[in-house]
Amino acid sequence: MTATALPAAALDAAQPMPGAKPTTMPVTLKVNGKSGTLDLDTRTTLLDALREHWKLTGTKKGCDHGQCGACTVLVNGTRINSCLSLAVQHQGDEITTIEGLGSPDKLHPMQAAFVKHDGYQCGYCTPGQICSAVGVLDEIKRGIPSHAQADVAARPAVTNDEMRERMSGNICRCGAYSNILEAMTDVAGAKA
Amino acid sequence: MKAFTYERAKTPAEAAAAVANNPGAKFLAGGTNLLDLMKLEIETPSHLVDVQDLKLDRIEETSDGGLRIGAFVSNTDLAAHDRVRRDYGALTRAIVAGASGQLRNKASTAGNLLQRTRCPYFYDTNQPCNKRKPGSGCAAIGGYSRQLGIIGTSDACIATFPGDMAVAMRVLDATVETVKPDGQTRRIPIADFHRLWGNTPHVETALERGELITAVTLPKPIGGTHIYRKVRDRASYAYALVSVAAVIQPDGSARFAVGGIAPKPWRMAEAEALAPKGAKAVATRLLAGARPTSDNAFKVPLVERTIAAVMAEGAKA
Numbered sequence: 057m058t059a060t061a062l063p064a065a066a067l068d069a070a071q072p073m074p075g076a077k078p079t080t081m082p083v084t085l086k087v088n089g090k091s092g093t094l095d096l097d098t099r100t101t102l103l104d105a106l107r108e109h110w111k112l113t114g115t116k117k118g119c120d121h122g123q124c125g126a127c128t129v130l131v132n133g134t135r136i137n138s139c140l141s142l143a144v145q146h147q148g149d150e151i152t153t154i155e156g157l158g159s160p161d162k163l164h165p166m167q168a169a170f171v172k173h174d175g176y177q178c179g180y181c182t183p184g185q186i187c188s189a190v191g192v193l194d195e196i197k198r199g200i201p202s203h204a205q206a207d208v209a210a211r212p213a214v215t216n217d218e219m220r221e222r223m224s225g226n227i228c229r230c231g232a233y234s235n236i237l238e239a240m241t242d243v244a245g246a247k248a
Numbered sequence: 249m250k251a252f253t254y255e256r257a258k259t260p261a262e263a264a265a266a267v268a269n270n271p272g273a274k275f276l277a278g279g280t281n282l283l284d285l286m287k288l289e290i291e292t293p294s295h296l297v298d299v300q301d302l303k304l305d306r307i308e309e310t311s312d313g314g315l316r317i318g319a320f321v322s323n324t325d326l327a328a329h330d331r332v333r334r335d336y337g338a339l340t341r342a343i344v345a346g347a348s349g350q351l352r353n354k355a356s357t358a359g360n361l362l363q364r365t366r367c368p369y370f371y372d373t374n375q376p377c378n379k380r381k382p383g384s385g386c387a388a389i390g391g392y393s394r395q396l397g398i399i400g401t402s403d404a405c406i407a408t409f410p411g412d413m414a415v416a417m418r419v420l421d422a423t424v425e426t427v428k429p430d431g432q433t434r435r436i437p438i439a440d441f442h443r444l445w446g447n448t449p450h451v452e453t454a455l456e457r458g459e460l461i462t463a464v465t466l467p468k469p470i471g472g473t474h475i476y477r478k479v480r481d482r483a484s485y486a487y488a489l490v491s492v493a494a495v496i497q498p499d500g501s502a503r504f505a506v507g508g509i510a511p512k513p514w515r516m517a518e519a520e521a522l523a524p525k526g527a528k529a530v531a532t533r534l535l536a537g538a539r540p541t542s543d544n545a546f547k548v549p550l551v552e553r554t555i556a557a558v559m560a561e562g563a564k565a
Contacts, residue, residue: 135353
């Protein structure tokens with residue numbers, strides 16, 4: 057059968073969808089400092105909202121199941137997997153993507169450090185790695201504990217073991233891990 | 249993903265009623281497990297009731313010196329809470345041993361308790377699974393079962409409860425607080441919260457339709473050395489093959505709960521009473537009646553060895 061454009065009603069009749077009908081809702085997000093509202097299907101993940109509707113394709117879709125970390129963004133300053141979150145859960149939230157961290161002529165220190173230390177090869181996981189790395193250093197600064205600590209009641213330190221453990225939700229198929237670690241160490245040192 | 253409608257409830261009782269009154273409805277908290285399963289159409293809710301506005305995101309002290317943890321408190325916030333780190337270290341250790349930093353930032357306390365199994369046959373919609381499709385059979389029995397359960401399983405299902413947090417809550421004698429659609433509240437000891445599979449592996453907890461978890465309470469601290477030891481295939485971001493949460497007292501008395509082997513965190517007072525006789529005695533009692541498969545028989549000695557390692561760590565502290 058050749059592809060033919062069908063009116064929406066005919067499509068509905070041809071492909072009955074059990075359960076609820078597709079529903080849209082207005083979703084307001086503050087993305088990289090700018091508020092905007094769009095009508096979105098309730099099924100739209102935060103990742104798809106950013107990429108397909110806000111047209112910010114820096115955030116990447118890897119596994120789409122929270123296993124690879126390519127979709128990591130900062131929501132109200134905290135890193136999450138944008139693929140495992142619905143856009144409607146984030147009404148009014150402040151979202152920072154790789155585009156909001158810095159720009160080519162004004163790089164965020166973490167972006168500059170990834171360039172300096174060659175913290176990537178193909179680059180696909182890089183936006184998620186950088187957003188996650190920014191989140192990790194903030195979490196260490198705020199004293200959030202990790203599995204790498206011998207004493208979880210103590211304040212964590214910026215060590216290789218800490219950063220490796222905390223970055224375990226970001227996979228790099230090219231294996232740029234050691235350079236990513238050097239970039240993070242550089243930024244953490246510059247801040248200290 | 250199947251289409252669904254979405255609402256944000258204003259009160260816990262309203263949320264419970266909204267789910268109870270709609271057969272296709274489910275609660276939505278962090279969404280990290282639910283959305284994963286919705287994408288695979290293993291979960292197909294037609295309506296979601298978001299609980300983020302219910303003010304269940306606080307940790308408070310209780311009058312008896314314990315803690316009340318709101319159901320919506322994130323895994324990260326719970327692990328990082330000063331009192332939890334100081335007085336309930338096994339809980340912080342268990343939480344940070346699970347998932348990734350991004351997931352812990354989003355996942356909630358109640359959602360962690362309610363997460364579904366990671367049995368590969370539950371996830372593979374081309375395979376029979378009594379949990380996913382009651383009555384269809386169990387492809388895991390006779391299949392690849394290295395990760396799966398060795399005790400408390402049944403002829404209908406050999407899946408495990410996959411979480412870490414609940415294993416520590418079990419050793420700490422936590423209580424799950426709920427509200428029902430009619431506004432009635434109830435307190436469920438964590439020991440009774442997760443069910444054994446039996447003939448109804450799709451029924452995983454003691455919760456009734458529409459019953460909403462509002463909090464988890466911890467009794468006053470019991471002191472001792474708090475340990476969570478997790479044995480897994482990777483050093484980070486992997487489910488437990490075997491895990492042990494323990495609180496070991498200076499007099500040698502101890503509590504042990506084991507994860508990764510059963511439909512629920514596995515703990516027995518009779519086994520703990522054998523602590524002075526050593527890990528072998530404890531593990532033998534704890535695993536009496538175990539029915540491992542040839543793929544996961546290694547978990548039987550692994551439980552004993554992990555308990556031995558935990559006892560050694562406790563004796564050193």
